[in-house]
Amino acid sequence: ADGYYVYGMSECVYSTSDYSDMVFLQSYSFNKDVFLQFNSTVGKFVGLTELGVKNAENFNKDPAFLQQLKARVDTFCRHNAQIWDSSVRDKT
Numbered sequence: 144a145d146g147y148y149v150y151g152m153s154e155c156v157y158s159t160s161d162y163s164d165m166v167f168l169q170s171y172s173f174n175k176d177v178f179l180q181f182n183s184t185v186g187k188f189v190g191l192t193e194l195g196v197k198n199a200e201n202f203n204k205d206p207a208f209l210q211q212l213k214a215r216v217d218t219f220c221r222h223n224a225q226i227w228d229s230s231v232r233d234k235t
Contacts, residue, residue: 148173149172150171151170152170152172153215154168155216162220162224165220166184166216167182167183169212171195171198173194178194178198179192179202181209183213183216187202187203188202188209
């Protein structure tokens with residue numbers, strides 16, 4: 144089909160059971176190509192295309208917004224990982 148496809152995706156990535164290496168990622172894509180990503184370890188947006196660089200510059204000017212996204216490691220990722228992991232571990 145003709146048209147444009149724009150979407151965002153949030154991920155929590157970790158490999159240890161104590162969640163010490165947990166990272167929150169928020170990616171934005173246009174027509175299946177990621178153009179902008181927030182990484183909680185880096186603490187800011189990174190542009191992967193010309194459009195993404197411009198968006199990153201604008202988003203990175205807002206320290207309150209960046210702090211809110213960094214906090215998602217605890218408020219979203221760890222919180223939900225504890226729930227999901229306990230559900231899986233209790234069944235093994």
